[in-house]
Amino acid sequence: MLSSIIGAVVVLLHAAGVLAAMHAVMNTRTPQGAFAWALGLVLLPYVTLVPYLYLGRSRFHGYVDLHRLRREQMQAMADIQLESALSTPDTCTRYAEIAHMLRTRFHAGQKLRLLVNGEAAFDAMLAAIGEAKHCVLVQFFIIHDDTLGRRLQQVLLERARAKVEICVLYDGIGSHALPHQYVDTLRDAGIAVHPFATQRRSNRFQLNFRNHRKIVVIDGTRGFVGGLNVGDEYLGLKPPLAPWRDTHLQIEGPAVADLQRSFAEDWHWVTGALPPLLSPTPNEGHAHTLIAATGPADRQETCSLFFVAAIHAARRRLWITTPYFVPDQAVMSALRLAVFRGVDVRVLIPSRPDHRTVFLATGLYAHDAVRAGIRIFRYQPGFLHQKVMLIDDDTASVGSMNLDNRSFRLNFEIGALNVDRTFAMQVEAMLREDFTHAHEVTEAEYLGAPYLRRLAMHVARLFDPVL
Known part of the structure; x- marks a missing residue:
């Protein structure tokens, strides 16, 4: 009797997992996310079904x-x-696509x-x-x-x-x-x-x-x-x-x-x-300031595109600070292209975790970035939570946007993109001070890590769609 009940529950869970997988395939925003959810829901519904109820909904x-x-x-x-x-000065026209996308403008x-x-x-x-x-x-x-x-x-x-x-x-x-x-x-x-x-x-x-x-x-x-x-x-x-x-x-x-x-x-x-x-x-x-309010209700993935456009605008320098470095393919490609243009690309990330899974995934993306010529630094004194971007000598943004899937596609975010040399100099001085309290990441950080930690990094990256 007990075995029959257990068998029925297993069948029902797998049936529910298949239905949820169909929903994920039809509604998840990215192919990678759809594949990850569908695979987990079909093979391991006992583990993934409840999380999908909380994290899988993508429309409202x-x-x-x-x-x-x-x-x-x-x-x-x-x-x-x-x-x-x-x-509006000519220096702001580099960001015209951002203004057009968000239906706003520089003030x-x-x-x-x-x-x-x-x-x-x-x-x-x-x-x-x-x-x-x-x-x-x-x-x-x-x-x-x-x-x-x-x-x-x-x-x-x-x-x-x-x-x-x-x-x-x-x-x-x-x-x-x-x-x-x-x-x-x-x-x-x-x-x-x-x-x-x-x-x-x-x-x-x-x-x-x-x-x-x-x-x-x-x-x-x-x-x-x-x-x-x-x-x-x-x-x-x-x-x-x-x-x-x-x-x-x-x-x-x-x-x-x-x-x-x-x-x-x-x-x-x-x-x-x-x-x-x-x-x-x-x-x-x-200063000229554009307020960038992004979110999943927009017709486009505006937060990710905001970063892509800003990165493409850089010609000499691109310094970014973020607590979570889990870029999507578009942002990572834009960073790589900036390196090929001769841009000084630096990313400052934490050396301490506040979310263990995101921290592990960040370590793997940091390794990929270093191999691509992007300079990655870990801030040492404490937890780094700031979301700042410095572009060339005249542009700096401050806001709530992280470089991760939640900011790109799931969260409502806001930031201020400012074009002004004086303000950019202040941000530069602040970031230079931050870099003096950081150590640069090399390939040895990943290659020298224990095998189980490297495995955990790769497993963590599988959860990109919900990080």
């Missing part, structure tokens, strides 16, 4: 339709309201401030929120109820008492540990706060399509974007990853309106309403 039509409609409406509003008084006259590491970034953000007069928009992938999280909570509560309108958006999975009490305290003070999800109805099986963006906008005049979330670990207060290396950016100028627009699209999906949208300050700086 309701969000896509509304996202595209709202983007078109808001872009039309921006075209009317935000015409720049300054002409002239931005005033930029580079914020190195968590203390500087959160001091600036919390001070700016504390000075808000009209409205505050806050969006993070992760908000923790710890010392930093409570600092944010207190400054928001103080501004709410001053009748400032506040909207807070956090990712439902990234902030899964955020207590209800933390959220209720904000709501009781009149602050609008919501979790982001691509389905308005709760779906415990939906782990893909996370909102990885980090946006703060104060009174429509000051905006912040970068790699930092709200938690004590981002201040370097939680070993073994401490000290935490990260970078954020403060923007003042018309480009802040595009940060507002990105926030408004996500807010409208969650709430059905628009947040307050205020006009940005006049042009007072010298």
